[in-house]
Amino acid sequence: xxxxxxxxxxxxxxxxxxxxxxxxxxxxxxxxxxxxxxxxxxxxxxxxxxxxxxxxxxxxxxxxxxxxxxxxxxxxxxxxxxxxxxxxxxxxxxxxxxxxxxxxxxxxxxxxxxxxxxxxxxxxxxxxxxxxxxxxxxxxxxxxxxxxxxxxxxxxxxxxxxxxxxxxxxxxxxxxxxxxxxxxxxxxxxxxxxxxxxxxxxxxxxxxxxxxxxxxxxxxxxxxxxxxxxxxxxxxxxxxxxxxxxxxxxxxxxxxxxxxxxxxxxxxxxxxxxxxxxxxxxxxxxxxxxxxxxxxxxxxxxxxxxxxxxxxxxxxxxxxxxxxxxxxxxxxxxxxxxxxxxxxxxxxxxxxxxxxxxxxxxxxxxxxxxxxxxxxxxxxxxxxxxxxxxxxxxxxxxxxxxxxxxxxxxxxxxxxxxxxxxxxxxxxxxxxxxxxxxxxxxxxxxxxxxxxxxxxxxxxxxxxxxxxxxxxxxxxxxxxxxxxxxxxxxxxxxxxxxxxxxxxxxxxxxxxxxxxxxxxxxxxxxxxxxxxxxxxxxxxxxxxxxxxxxxxxxxxxxxxxxxxxxxxxxxxxxxxxxxxxxxxxxxxxxxxxxxxxxxxxxxxxxxxxxxxxxxxxxxxxxxxxxxxxxxxxxxxxxxxxxxxxxxxxxxxxxxxxxxxxxxxxxxxxxxxxxxx
Ligand SMILES: Nc1ncnc2c1ncn2[C@@H]1O[C@H](COP(=O)(O)OP(=O)(O)OP(=O)(O)O)[C@@H](O)[C@H]1O
Numbered sequence: 201x202x203x204x205x206x207x208x209x210x211x212x213x214x215x216x217x218x219x220x221x222x223x224x225x226x227x228x229x230x231x232x233x234x235x236x237x238x239x240x241x242x243x244x245x246x247x248x249x250x251x252x253x254x255x256x257x258x259x260x261x262x263x264x265x266x267x268x269x270x271x272x273x274x275x276x277x278x279x280x281x282x283x284x285x286x287x288x289x290x291x292x293x294x295x296x297x298x299x300x301x302x303x304x305x306x307x308x309x310x311x312x313x314x315x316x317x318x319x320x321x322x323x324x325x326x327x328x329x330x331x332x333x334x335x336x337x338x339x340x341x342x343x344x345x346x347x348x349x350x351x352x353x354x355x356x357x358x359x360x361x362x363x364x365x366x367x368x369x370x371x372x373x374x375x376x377x378x379x380x381x382x383x384x385x386x387x388x389x390x391x392x393x394x395x396x397x398x399x400x401x402x403x404x405x406x407x408x409x410x411x412x413x414x415x416x417x418x419x420x421x422x423x424x425x426x427x428x429x430x431x432x433x434x435x436x437x438x439x440x441x442x443x444x445x446x447x448x449x450x451x452x453x454x455x456x457x458x459x460x461x462x463x464x465x466x467x468x469x470x471x472x473x474x475x476x477x478x479x480x481x482x483x484x485x486x487x488x489x490x491x492x493x494x495x496x497x498x499x500x501x502x503x504x505x506x507x508x509x510x511x512x513x514x515x516x517x518x519x520x521x522x523x524x525x526x527x528x529x530x531x532x533x534x535x536x537x538x539x540x541x542x543x544x545x546x547x548x549x550x551x552x553x554x555x556x557x558x559x560x561x562x563x564x565x566x567x568x569x570x571x572x573x574x575x576x577x578x579x580x581x582x583x584x585x586x587x588x589x590x591x592x593x594x595x596x597x598x599x600x601x602x603x604x605x606x607x608x609x610x611x612x613x614x615x616x617x618x619x620x621x622x623x624x625x626x627x628x629x630x631x632x633x634x635x636x637x638x639x640x641x642x643x644x645x646x647x648x649x650x651x652x653x654x655x656x657x658x659x660x661x662x663x664x665x666x667x668x669x670x671x672x673x674x675x676x677x678x679x680x681x682x683x684x685x686x687x688x689x690x691x692x693x694x695x696x697x698x699x700x701x702x703x704x705x706x707x708x709x710x711x712x713x714x715x716x717x718x719x720x721x722x723x724x725x726x727x728x729x730x731x732x733x734x735x736x737x738x739x740x741x742x743x744x745x746x747x748x749x750x751x752x753x754x755x756x757x758x759x760x761x762x763x764x765x766x767x768x769x770x771x772x773x774x775x776x777x778x779x780x781x782x783x784x785x786x787x788x789x790x791x792x793x794x795x796x797x798x799x800x801x802x803x804x805x806x807x808x809x810x811x812x813x814x815x816x817x818x819x820x821x822x823x824x825x826x827x828x829x830x831x832x833x834x835x836x837x838x839x840x841x842x843x844x845x846x847x848x849x850x851x852x853x854x855x856x857x858x859x860x861x862x863x864x865x866x867x868x869x870x871x872x873x874x875x876x
Contacts, residue, residue, distance in 0.1 A: 401720025722750020778829030
């Protein structure tokens with residue numbers, strides 16, 4: 201098992217042996233990939249029919265993708281000595297031709313000790329070794345002899361180097377340096393829904409992505425069938441994180457924004473703020489439910505059918521019983537409607553059997569289900585509906601709204617909801633973004649959504665109750681990992697208490713776990729951002745930064761020199777390695793971009809993670825979840841003034857810097873930052 205026999209004292213020869221093991225493991229991986237590729241090309245011949253060829257092809261092509269070897273990423277990053285065996289720990293299993301492991305997947309049960317073993321609880325580990333790499337080359341290692349009481353913890357040089365490395369391009373995985381408290385979350389059981397309240401840069405996103413990879417490893421078949429979904433705040437964020445799971449060999453995870461999930465109709469309308477806020481209010485779920493079920497009527501007419509020489513009749517009384525019973529079953533509306541139809545047909549069938557002595561055939565049953573008398577009965581008593589028709593009716597028909605909202609919404613609130621100009625038809629309706637949450641709620645009342653096996657929701661503090669319900673419908677039979685920071689809530693409906701969000705998500709029992717060790721923002725920068733915390737009125741623990749490095753500069757200039765001062769800061773930042781971001785109020789972004797371009801600086805937009813330009817100009821409203829080595833924040837007062845929760849936005853903006861932060865301002869700094 202990955203055994204190396206070297207004189208323990210000779211570091212150089214030990215390094216050589218480890219390099220040899222790396223080379224041999226790479227070669228073994230190449231052979232594994234070669235075998236998968238030849239199976240893939242032979243797949244069509246092996247599989248009998250087109251369907252199994254297709255399935256096999258997909259499995260094999262995924263296997264080939266999983267076995268891709270990126271020369272820039274180390275194949276293993278650690279080693280455990282347990283008893284007399286040595287195990288290299290890496291991104292995936294690598295076995296030699298005899299099937300013996302050369303590298304253990306970081307998710308394997310044994311690998312857990314790499315992340316959790318300590319002097320107090322060595323878990324059988326005598327030595328833990330971490331490897332240092334430079335551009336894929338193994339250059340160093342660092343040992344902790346747990347059996348001799350040696351433990352480095354966060355003083356590890358290799359961990360420090362990883363945390364302090366300059367950032368370029370999209371987010372990377374952290375498998376080599378997952379911390380014990382993070383690992384407990386990553387390896388939580390599939391059945392457990394968890395909520396992580398973590399200050400900026402504590403690794404929430406990293407934890408969520410690694411948990412997805414871990415669960416896929418452990419429950420591959422089950423989760424492949426039901427699927428794993430990652431929900432993020434916007435497309436810039438999704439492209440930033442999109443490379444992490446493929447780098448861990450997981451190529452089949454869906455990523456979406458909440459808006460993507462509920463995009464049933466194009467957004468062609470706009471709401472006033474008050475209407476949007478109300479449409480995201482959980483009371484709307486009750487209103488919609490009532491509006492829908494109010495459509496179910498009481499049968500008063502019999503159903504009479506002439507069938508050849510026979511006549512069948514069902515009286516109102518048994519019809520009422522069928523309808524009442526179906527209502528009590530609490531099925532989605534459309535399913536209930538079909539249930540009623542089936543029971544009506546069953547009564548007809550019973551009459552036919554009684555009179556003719558024969559069981560009617562399939563064709564007869566199908567015909568009865570569609571005959572005008574049964575159809576008319578259903579249309580009267582349990583009419584077919586679409587989500588669009590229900591929502592349009594609710595927003596245009598004052599009487600319907602009044603009935604459905606009675607005791608739930610005030611008259612004034614009902615007036616806020618009603619469309620000023622009713623559309624000519626359901627098709628012509630111009631739905632707003634907030635209407636889409638109503639449409640999705642309505643769709644969920646009509647029919648059940650397929651449920652993912654696991655859903656990871658990032659930046660969850662911004663979920664409205666109605667958005668949370670949309671996610672709940674998609675994770676009804678699965679578990680969730682909820683990640684967020686109440687202090688970073690910027691949506692008008694942002695959560696103040698995780699318990700509320702968890703209730704709307706249908707997971708009221710989930711534990712809320714805090715993360716407080718910050719891996720991104722240097723201590724000096726965090727101290728500045730933390731000055732805002734008391735004003736944000738949320739009860740969250742402060743982050744403590746692991747980083748002692750980092751610079752902070754606050755530059756006050758006259759209003760006419762803000763752009764020029766920004767250019768000076770950016771130019772100075774470009775002297776260092778790593779990415780540079782200019783973050784400003786959305787309204788100032790075009791102006792700043794033009795100013796930088798006029799000075800000959802190429803700039804990228806935040807969703808273009810592969811851009812060659814080193815400088816990105818980012819509107820404050822989409823920088824959540826992202827990070828850059830050097831951040832230049834332009835005019836904090838303007839960022840705060842731009843929206844009702846502007847101080848929360850500023851807190852997000854100030855916590856994006858990995859190494860250095862410059863704040864350029866002409867207007868006075870917002871109160872809590874003054875005197876910084
Ligand atoms: N154990 C770790 N080892 C090395 N780097 C880490 C570790 N945990 C987190 N990081 C790094 O710290 C940075 C912040 O992590 P991440 O984006 O996951 O934090 P977050 O809590 O989601 O932040 P935010 O609240 O701002 O969205 C990332 O660059 C991540 O790779």
